[in-house]
Amino acid sequence: MRVQAYEDQTRPSQGRAVRHQTDSLRSIPDAALLNALQRDYQTMLDAQMFYGETLVFDRIVERLTALEREISRWPGLRPASRH
Numbered sequence: 001m002r003v004q005a006y007e008d009q010t011r012p013s014q015g016r017a018v019r020h021q022t023d024s025l026r027s028i029p030d031a032a033l034l035n036a037l038q039r040d041y042q043t044m045l046d047a048q049m050f051y052g053e054t055l056v057f058d059r060i061v062e063r064l065t066a067l068e069r070e071i072s073r074w075p076g077l078r079p080a081s082r083h
Helices: 031-046 057-072
Strands: 011-013 014-019
Touching: 031 057
Parallel strands: none
Antiparallel strands: 011 014
8 A cells, every 4th residue: 555645735724724634644533532432432332323242442542543553654654743
């Protein structure tokens, strides 16, 4: 798989310019959004929206973090900055 670095045009976002980069990967959001996702996941579990075995949320985050680290080692990628 070949990953190309690409920066699209700067776009305004909530009164500030944001530069989007696709030469890095960040699969785990900041704490506030992560907490919201955890609550949403628990709501889906409570509603029995999944079939079969499910993982606890922390295990999903661990696996995604490991995947992010592995992908960041691929040539042409660099770790995403955490704001």
